[in-house]
Amino acid sequence: xxxxxxxxxxxxxxxxxxxxDPKVPSDYSAYTLGFKHxxxxxxxxxxxxxxNVDVGTTPILFVLGVPNAHAKIGAVQSKVLDIAVTxxxxxxxxEKMGVDGGYLNVIPLGLTSSWSISRHxxxxxxxSWLLADIKGQVGLDEIAGGLATAIxxxxxxxxxxxxxxxxxxxxxxxxxxxxxxLGADWRFNRRDALVLQTNTFLYLxxxxxxxxxxxxxxxxxxxxxxxxxxxxxxxxxxITVSWQFxxxxxxxxxxxxxxxxxxxxxxxPQAFELNYVF
Numbered sequence: 417x418x419x420x421x422x423x424x425x426x427x428x429x430x431x432x433x434x435x436x437d438p439k440v441p442s443d444y445s446a447y448t449l450g451f452k453h454x455x456x457x458x459x460x461x462x463x464x465x466x467x468n469v470d471v472g473t474t475p476i477l478f479v480l481g482v483p484n485a486h487a488k489i490g491a492v493q494s495k496v497l498d499i500a501v502t503x504x505x506x507x508x509x510x511e512k513m514g515v516d517g518g519y520l521n522v523i524p525l526g527l528t529s530s531w532s533i534s535r536h537x538x539x540x541x542x543x544s545w546l547l548a549d550i551k552g553q554v555g556l557d558e559i560a561g562g563l564a565t566a567i568x569x570x571x572x573x574x575x576x577x578x579x580x581x582x583x584x585x586x587x588x589x590x591x592x593x594x595x596x597x598l599g600a601d602w603r604f605n606r607r608d609a610l611v612l613q614t615n616t617f618l619y620l621x622x623x624x625x626x627x628x629x630x631x632x633x634x635x636x637x638x639x640x641x642x643x644x645x646x647x648x649x650x651x652x653x654x655i656t657v658s659w660q661f662x663x664x665x666x667x668x669x670x671x672x673x674x675x676x677x678x679x680x681x682x683x684x685p686q687a688f689e690l691n692y693v694f
Contacts, residue, residue, distance in 0.1 A: 431663055434606040438532045439498070440662045441470075442669075443689065444599045444613055445540050446500035446530040448490045457667075457691030460486070468493060483507045486524075495532070502526040502544070510552055510562055518552025520562045528597065540599035548622075550589040559589050559624065591622030591643065601660065609660040611669065613686050616653040620645040656687040667691050 441447040441455075449455055449464035455472070462472030468490035477484045486504035503525050510518030526544030533539060550562055596616045603609040622643045658671025671687035 432605040432607040436535045436603050436606050437662070438535055438538060438603065439530075440660075440667070441693075442601075442660075442667075444528075444597070444611075444686075445538070446488075446490065446498040446528045446542075448488055448493075448500065449693070453693055455691050455693045458689055459685050460691070477506065481509060497532075498530045500528045500530075502528060508562060510550075510554065510558060513558050513561060515552045515554050515558050518550070518554055518558065518562075520551075521549045523547045523549075526597075536603050538601050538603075540597070540601075542597045544595045544597065546593040546595070548589070548591045548593070550591075552588070554588070589622060589624040591620065593617060594619040594621075607662055609662070611658045611660045611671070612656075613658070614653055614655045615682075615686065617647045620647060654683045654686055656683050658687050665693055667693065 439445075439447045441449045443460065448468050449462055449470045451464050451467045453464045455462045459476060460472050460474050462470045464470050470488045471485070472487070473485050484504065484506045487502065489501045490498060491501050492499035504523065506522040506524075508520040508522070510520060524544055524546045526542060528540060528542035531539045531541075550559060554562070594617075596618055597614070598616075599611065599613045601609045601611045620643060624643070655674035656671045657674060658669045661668040667689065669687070669689040673683035673687060
């Protein structure tokens with residue numbers, strides 16, 4: 417019903433009659449912004465420092481106390497196929513969780529390909545690896561809570577099953593989460609397109625190590641836990657369907673999530689975007 421109400425208005429307008437641009441530089445594609453172009457958005461702000469390199473940040477995360485930066489490099493740029501390498505850094509303080517000096521660094525690294533099949537259809541596919549490093553004297557609850565905040569996966573059951581919840585783990589953690597990305601956009605005209613995006617969490621691995629002590633100090637020993645957890649049985653996915661408007665300077669994406677066993681709120685930046693490019 418949402419798209420049926422939107423469709424008549426979306427297909428009207430002078431800009432819709434312009435030639436279709438198959439390489440709109442969207443966040444889920446391998447297409448870069450372009451040299452000296454600036455994009456100010458609802459979630460991300462970016463600048464093209466070279467013809468194939470964008471750098472930027474997500475200002476709203478700074479408001480939440482999370483410094484961050486990201487970049488996209490167009491490694492392959494051709495008429496039909498583009499491939500980009502992406503990287504980012506997010507910092508999370510664990511002070512508010514009661515961990516003095518505790519800090520969580522998250523470094524997402526990714527690879528995205530965009531295949532322009534025709535003037536109307538493009539397919540976008542790729543993978544990313546989220547590397548999380550926790551430092552500080554942290555317990556199991558703090559490790560699980562920090563990772564849930566940073567990468568959206570609750571590890572509390574995994575940790576409790578391998579280390580007694582009666583003690584405290586004074587250590588750090590190194591965790592990697594593997595994700596698969598898939599997108600498609602069908603362009604009706606220069607301005608209007610229907611966009612499908614999926615983001616699926618596939619595999620979780622990592623190491624938690626350090627000194628482990630029970631609450632009464634009757635046992636103190638070194639402990640190392642290696643995590644290897646396929647997530648395909650849970651199929652935690654974020655799937656969205658959106659309508660995309662692309663004007664000369666403005667870009668708007670409005671959509672809804674497809675009901676799945678998904679992580680709350682992660683669908684919002686995938687389904688919605690508003691930015692201005694100059």
